[in-house]
Amino acid sequence: MQDAKLKVAVLFGGTSEEREVSIASGAQVIKALRSLGHEVLAVETSRGLLSADEESRLLSHRVDEAPPTSDALAVLRSGEASLIHAAPLADVDVIFLALHGGTGEDGTVQAMLNMAGLAYTGSGHLASAVAMDKDLSKRLFVAAGVATPRWLMAPYRPDEVARELGYPLVVKPNRQGSTVGLSVVGSPDALEPAVRHAARFDKEVMLEQFVAGRELTVGVLGDEALTVGEILIDPEAVFDYADKYQPGAVREVFPADLPHAIAQAAQEAALRAHRALKLEGYSRADFRLDREGRLWCLEVNSLPGMTATSLLPQSAAASGIAFPALCEQICRAGIERFRNK
Numbered sequence: 163m164q165d166a167k168l169k170v171a172v173l174f175g176g177t178s179e180e181r182e183v184s185i186a187s188g189a190q191v192i193k194a195l196r197s198l199g200h201e202v203l204a205v206e207t208s209r210g211l212l213s214a215d216e217e218s219r220l221l222s223h224r225v226d227e228a229p230p231t232s233d234a235l236a237v238l239r240s241g242e243a244s245l246i247h248a249a250p251l252a253d254v255d256v257i258f259l260a261l262h263g264g265t266g267e268d269g270t271v272q273a274m275l276n277m278a279g280l281a282y283t284g285s286g287h288l289a290s291a292v293a294m295d296k297d298l299s300k301r302l303f304v305a306a307g308v309a310t311p312r313w314l315m316a317p318y319r320p321d322e323v324a325r326e327l328g329y330p331l332v333v334k335p336n337r338q339g340s341t342v343g344l345s346v347v348g349s350p351d352a353l354e355p356a357v358r359h360a361a362r363f364d365k366e367v368m369l370e371q372f373v374a375g376r377e378l379t380v381g382v383l384g385d386e387a388l389t390v391g392e393i394l395i396d397p398e399a400v401f402d403y404a405d406k407y408q409p410g411a412v413r414e415v416f417p418a419d420l421p422h423a424i425a426q427a428a429q430e431a432a433l434r435a436h437r438a439l440k441l442e443g444y445s446r447a448d449f450r451l452d453r454e455g456r457l458w459c460l461e462v463n464s465l466p467g468m469t470a471t472s473l474l475p476q477s478a479a480a481s482g483i484a485f486p487a488l489c490e491q492i493c494r495a496g497i498e499r500f501r502n503k
Contacts, residue, residue, distance in 0.1 A: 168200045170493055171254045173271075173282075175206040178264025179342045179363060187468035188260040190475075192217075194486040195258070195493070203250055207261070211250040256496045257282040258489070259465055263339045267465045268294040281500035283492050285464050289440040293464040294337050296368055299439060303459055306438035308431050310459045311371040311450075316357055318369060320350060330372045333357055335364035339463060346372060375452040378418060380432035381466070381477030382445045383488070384495060387429035389480035391473060392418035414473065416480035420451075428457055435462045443495045446474045 172195070174188025175181060188204065195202045204217045251257060257275060259282055265271055269291035275282045285293070292298050296313075303310045312326055315336070323331070333356040334344040343363035345356035353369075360367045377395060381388035394413040418425065432447035439445075439462060446466035450458045466474040468489070478488045 168255045168493055170195055170200055170256055170258050171203040171205050171251050172258045172260050173205050174260040175208055176261045176264050176266040180263035180339055183467055184260055184262045191258055191260050191468050191489050194489040198486050198490055205250060251280060256493050258493060259283050260468060262465055281497050283496035284443045285441045290464050293439045293462055296336050296461060302438040303435055306434050308435045308459045311373050313368055313370040316367040327369060327371045332370040332372050333360050334368055335360045336366035336368050337364045373450040373452055373458045375450045378428055378449040378451055379473045380428050380447050381474040382432055382436045387432050388477040389417045390425045390428045391416040391477050416476045431457055431459060435459050442499055444492055
């Protein structure tokens, strides 16, 4: 028998630096779920349920080359907490979290939805919080046997940085996504400015060994690793915010042109990382493949992007799962998790 149609609230926007990415994700998810006949409410965190005109205006905007400013985000922060208990969410089957970064991905929204007794997509509040914290995540990767680049947390001693990490190295906020605030530092004199830049986005700053090589990504759906993809960029470069969301900035290949053994190893490592963080529903793991053929897990995203250029939908499509079916499967997994908790 055909599965019943769902009533889904797609929650997007948020007040993190990834707000515009979230809006783009929301637009794609809403369109996909409606194409399957589901009833879909467009709910923006700072405005609530959108009218048809508001939805059309907001969701037609493309992602800019830079994230929104802190002043712009501050204007939006007042209405988020009350939204969780608002009437539009009360009778939906599931809330699709098309949120990225900030309280939408760090477990805060998930915990509030738990308290309100509402089903939602993705992982629970604790796993979301751990996945957002790169330092904690890397500790769990090591415990699970998933190789990850060496790292230190600020404050640091210059001699320790040179000895443990060397140059170049990566400096990034501990709890941010979309490479917001990230810098590649080539020499000691550039380190402190990079740390100050990262600290604008999070009080905790990570210094990480730079691993040159190929950039790989693996989606996980349910308890299955999807097709391995490759982001084709300069081997010494970084896949930054603008490159991620501006069409044509980089080339992404699914499946990646890899020996079968390496592709399989990447899938197995993605699953181990997903399970180590106790993630549910779906995730996306990012890796570097170095010149010696070793895989290094950079991070795992608990709510990966769902835009037209996002990597998880491409990974799913290469595995034979069309984008609308992917969105629906994510919704039904969220409902099932809520029923079994």
